[in-house]
Amino acid sequence: MNNAGIKTREGLVYDPTQDCKLVGAARAIAGVKDAITIVHARPGCHCGVLLLRALGSNQNDIRIVSSGLRAQDMVYGAEGRLTEAIMESYIDFKPALIAVCNCSAPAIMGDDVEGVVHAMKEEIPAELTALSTGGYEGPAWMGYEETLAELIRFMGPCEKESDIVNLIGVKDDDVNAYADLLEIKRMLNSQGITINAILTSSSFDEIRKAPKASLNVVLGGDGLESAKIMQQKFDLPYVITPYPIGLNNSIEFLDLITRGLNKALNQEFIETERERIKERIENIFLFLQGVYDTSVAVIGDSAHAFSLARFLSYELCFNVKVLAITSKNHISLAEAKIDDYFETVLIEPDRFEMNEEIKTKGVGLVFGSTLEKKLAWELGAPLVRMFYPVIDEVTISDTPYAGFRGVPHIIEKIVNSVINNYVEV
Amino acid sequence: MHEGVSAGFLRPLINAYCSLPLHGITAIPGKISGALMVADAIEDAIPLIHGPIGCSYQRKINPFRPYLPFYDTPCTDMNDLDVVYGGEDKLRLGIQETEKRYHPNLIVVITTCASDLIGDDFKAVIEETKGDVGCEVVYTTGDFTEKSKPVGYQDSLYAITDQMICNGIEKEEIAKNEGSVNIITFPIHGAGLKTDEMASVLREMGIKINKVCFDHTRVKDLLDLPMAELTITDYPMAWTKLMKERLDVDHYETVAWDSYKESRNAELLSPYGIEGSTRVFTEIAKRMDKEGEAEEVLERRKSEAKGRLLAVRKGLAGKKVAYTAMGGLHSLEVMLLQDMGMEASVIIYNTLGLERLLSEDAIQEILDMSLEWAKKYGSDPEVLVNPTTEEERKAMKKTGTDLAVLSSLSNAVYELDKAGIRTFNPLEFMLHHQRVGFECPIELAIQLKEALKKPQRRKPLLSMLEYDTRRTNLIPHWAKLADMFVRLREGAIGDKCEV
Numbered sequence: 001m002n003n004a005g006i007k008t009r010e011g012l013v014y015d016p017t018q019d020c021k022l023v024g025a026a027r028a029i030a031g032v033k034d035a036i037t038i039v040h041a042r043p044g045c046h047c048g049v050l051l052l053r054a055l056g057s058n059q060n061d062i063r064i065v066s067s068g069l070r071a072q073d074m075v076y077g078a079e080g081r082l083t084e085a086i087m088e089s090y091i092d093f094k095p096a097l098i099a100v101c102n103c104s105a106p107a108i109m110g111d112d113v114e115g116v117v118h119a120m121k122e123e124i125p126a127e128l129t130a131l132s133t134g135g136y137e138g139p140a141w142m143g144y145e146e147t148l149a150e151l152i153r154f155m156g157p158c159e160k161e162s163d164i165v166n167l168i169g170v171k172d173d174d175v176n177a178y179a180d181l182l183e184i185k186r187m188l189n190s191q192g193i194t195i196n197a198i199l200t201s202s203s204f205d206e207i208r209k210a211p212k213a214s215l216n217v218v219l220g221g222d223g224l225e226s227a228k229i230m231q232q233k234f235d236l237p238y239v240i241t242p243y244p245i246g247l248n249n250s251i252e253f254l255d256l257i258t259r260g261l262n263k264a265l266n267q268e269f270i271e272t273e274r275e276r277i278k279e280r281i282e283n284i285f286l287f288l289q290g291v292y293d294t295s296v297a298v299i300g301d302s303a304h305a306f307s308l309a310r311f312l313s314y315e316l317c318f319n320v321k322v323l324a325i326t327s328k329n330h331i332s333l334a335e336a337k338i339d340d341y342f343e344t345v346l347i348e349p350d351r352f353e354m355n356e357e358i359k360t361k362g363v364g365l366v367f368g369s370t371l372e373k374k375l376a377w378e379l380g381a382p383l384v385r386m387f388y389p390v391i392d393e394v395t396i397s398d399t400p401y402a403g404f405r406g407v408p409h410i411i412e413k414i415v416n417s418v419i420n421n422y423v424e425v
Numbered sequence: 426m427h428e429g430v431s432a433g434f435l436r437p438l439i440n441a442y443c444s445l446p447l448h449g450i451t452a453i454p455g456k457i458s459g460a461l462m463v464a465d466a467i468e469d470a471i472p473l474i475h476g477p478i479g480c481s482y483q484r485k486i487n488p489f490r491p492y493l494p495f496y497d498t499p500c501t502d503m504n505d506l507d508v509v510y511g512g513e514d515k516l517r518l519g520i521q522e523t524e525k526r527y528h529p530n531l532i533v534v535i536t537t538c539a540s541d542l543i544g545d546d547f548k549a550v551i552e553e554t555k556g557d558v559g560c561e562v563v564y565t566t567g568d569f570t571e572k573s574k575p576v577g578y579q580d581s582l583y584a585i586t587d588q589m590i591c592n593g594i595e596k597e598e599i600a601k602n603e604g605s606v607n608i609i610t611f612p613i614h615g616a617g618l619k620t621d622e623m624a625s626v627l628r629e630m631g632i633k634i635n636k637v638c639f640d641h642t643r644v645k646d647l648l649d650l651p652m653a654e655l656t657i658t659d660y661p662m663a664w665t666k667l668m669k670e671r672l673d674v675d676h677y678e679t680v681a682w683d684s685y686k687e688s689r690n691a692e693l694l695s696p697y698g699i700e701g702s703t704r705v706f707t708e709i710a711k712r713m714d715k716e717g718e719a720e721e722v723l724e725r726r727k728s729e730a731k732g733r734l735l736a737v738r739k740g741l742a743g744k745k746v747a748y749t750a751m752g753g754l755h756s757l758e759v760m761l762l763q764d765m766g767m768e769a770s771v772i773i774y775n776t777l778g779l780e781r782l783l784s785e786d787a788i789q790e791i792l793d794m795s796l797e798w799a800k801k802y803g804s805d806p807e808v809l810v811n812p813t814t815e816e817e818r819k820a821m822k823k824t825g826t827d828l829a830v831l832s833s834l835s836n837a838v839y840e841l842d843k844a845g846i847r848t849f850n851p852l853e854f855m856l857h858h859q860r861v862g863f864e865c866p867i868e869l870a871i872q873l874k875e876a877l878k879k880p881q882r883r884k885p886l887l888s889m890l891e892y893d894t895r896r897t898n899l900i901p902h903w904a905k906l907a908d909m910f911v912r913l914r915e916g917a918i919g920d921k922c923e924v
Binding site: 011012013015016017018020021022023042043044045046047048049050051052054060061062066067068070084085088089092103104105108109134135136137139140351352371373374375389391392 | 442452455477484494508518527538906912913915
């Protein structure tokens with residue numbers, strides 16, 4: 001435990017709750033709708049990223065290919081393979097951007113990936129970039145941050161337009177990402193605000209034109225580095241907002257953005273939404289009274305988990321016994337110091353230590369990802385899947401977790417997860 | 426995994442994930458995935474991944490078992506400093522900490538690209554550390570078995586055999602369990618776990634069962650493997666050969682690959698169905714000097730099974746069936762013709778996925794094998810090589826096909842359903858039912874009859890999608906990924922083999 005009361009892992013052995021840089025980078029590029037990611041690595045890394053993507057996002061939109069690095073290439077290098085993969089990717093998919101993720105094996109071997117990318121720029125009419133994503137170089141969130149920062153290289157100065165914003169920190173394979181974006185757009189539209197580019201859930205061209213926005217909105221702190229660079233480079237201000245989970249986070253989200261744009265908040269819209277939520281809550285108020293004061297654990301990434309924990313604690317009045325931040329960002333430590341809505345906060349914990357901690361807390365409900373399924377089963381507690389990666393639940397409806405419309409949906413999920421189990425007494 | 430209450434949940438769960446076009450189609454799982462399957466199948470073992478966090482975290486979702494994540498995958502958290510200065514100290518401390526934390530009886534150290542390339546001396550570290558921990562420690566690099574597939578699986582079993590089972594023991598010291606065999610299956614092969622009938626037949630023949638792995642297997646069970654006289658596996662395994670070499674424990678493979686290569690008798694590739702199972706049991710009996718006992722047991726069991734099958738398969742004999750040519754490699758086509766008495770009407774041969782793995786001759790040999798089989802059992806099927814769905818549909822209509830035994834993993838079965846051709850999912854049967862023994866064909870007969878009675882599915886929503894014309898189960902986008910994968914992997918050592 002450090003001075004701020006934040007628990008970090010103690011052992012040398014690490015059963016990680018987060019992925020490596022490659023996955024962070026691949027997630028960022030996957031959100032560029034007309035980009036291809038080439039995983040320049042041994043087959044396992046490519047297979048792993050492809051599997052995560054195929055199980056956790058839209059199965060008709062997989063744009064991840066392997067460079068075909070083979071065992072025999074470990075001796076002589078795989079630059080030729082990579083060249084071929086870039087060419088094939090262009091011929092087959094005609095992408096606007098090809099991002100090469102240079103992973104552990106070729107990075108250690110010393111493949112000149114930058115050189116290949118530079119040479120291929122002459123050959124194909126697509127933009128190319130090389131990303132340094134060796135597994136040993138850092139965790140996923142760093143890969144995500146660095147990739148967003150890299151995308152800025154392709155942006156140029158634009159004439160600013162008023163009342164349009166960029167969203168930064170979006171990952172389109174997050175749970176309910178598509179429905180969440182629809183709701184966020186609806187909420188912003190209610191304030192006379194439109195979205196320019198989404199980093200990342202936009203076309204490459206839209207991303208290139210990101211500087212024409214009047215404000216960058218950094219969701220939950222993810223992608224902050226890119227917002228800072230854009231402020232410097234394009235004089236584009238930014239606000240950090242909570243991810244809009246729950247009523248109050250949603251209001252704060254709109255409040256911060258409208259203030260950032262020097263606009264008045266449309267209170268009428270908020271009141272209508274508040275009224276709608278009230279009606280829905282009334283429909284099941286007895287159940288909500290029943291689950292009041294439940295002890296819970298929240299295990300998820302920084303951008304979403306702090307917001308959810310606040311909603312659960314302040315609004316549903318649950319006891320957040322443990323808040324485990326599996327993947328942090330630049331504001332996580334500051335967020336963790338505001339400690340009036342959780343008992344214990346763990347930052348990037350070791351899975352073994354985290355589970356041991358949670359098992360002592362009398363938790364009756366777990367908010368996590370697919371990877372918390374065993375823990376939840378051991379605790380005999382329902383698991384509400386709220387965080388990446390979720391590979392054992394699909395979402396194809398337009399019902400969000402975010403925003404005002406997300407409030408009844410989350411409540412529905414929580415109450416159902418508690419009452420729809422078969423138990424013998 | 427045992428049958429029981431959970432089977433009701435497990436089968437649809439496995440099925441839900443089995444259509445993923447990954448293995449050799451658009452991707453190849455790395456060695457860590459296979460090695461984790463082995464470590465996870467040993468109840469009191471724990472893996473320790475010597476590498477960066479991604480090698481641990483990403484493999485929790487394992488292409489061999491995507492429906493059930495691997496929750497415990499500790500790693501040494503290799504970072505850039507370790508890549509420069511070496512990771513041996515971390516490995517040493519990591520082994521000690523893993524033992525203290527998880528209290529396993531075996532730590533399986535799985536090396537990664539990073540630790541392999543920087544030249545860490547795994548062997549020295551483990552030999553040095555073994556004495557400090559109260560458990561066995563082995564390491565697997567993927568290099569012990571000359572890229573036998575699946576690499577991680579083969580290599581880690583070899584490592585366990587080399588560094589633990591055969592380590593420090595002479596064959597003379599082993600207290601033999603006379604007249605006994607080991608039956609080895611693996612979760613990768615799904616229904617191979619169903620070994621009850623096989624064990625029961627062997628026992629009746631006077632052959633003792635020393636161990637069945639991997640079925641709640643513990644380290645002690647593995648250490649007891651050399652007590653048997655014979656180890657039975659489905660395919661050839663490097664580790665069983667090593668056990669023969671070091672401790673004189675013989676090995677037997679139900680798919681008689683080596684014998685096939687000499688005789689080209691395709692029956693040797695089929696260990697299932699009544700005749701296939703009889704061959705397997707007879708060969709095991711011969712190896713165990715129990716031919717006399719076996720003759721009576723097999724005659725009786727066979728005759729009883731045949732009687733039941735005859736009753737159950739009423740209405741199946743003579744029905745026209747379309748299926749994919751597999752050259753008997755998965756035995757289903759043999760059972761359809763031999764045990765069910767069905768008539769092959771259309772044989773579909775999709776070579777697109779095979780071209781990367783097999784030589785041209787081998788691809789042709791598989792088709793020839795399938796055709797020979799069909800002819801042997803009195804069929805004269807129409808053969809379609811890489812057909813479109815429309816060509817499949819037309820051929821089936823023309824031949825009056827009653828049932829298409831095709832999987833949505835390789836064919837657009839919904840289009841056939843829509844056209845009024847009933848379908849049967851061979852993949853589900855192979856995963857959950859197919860096994861050595863006499864009950865299996867009876868189950869198949871029951872299921873085929875049910876399939877023939879199924880209400881027709883004339884409006885499948887899946888038909889709304891556009892599919893690739895060659896890879897008929899994939900949408901064009903995935904077909905591109907698959908095509909590109911094949912092109913980019915071209916010439917990879919170890920990918921291609923002869924039959």
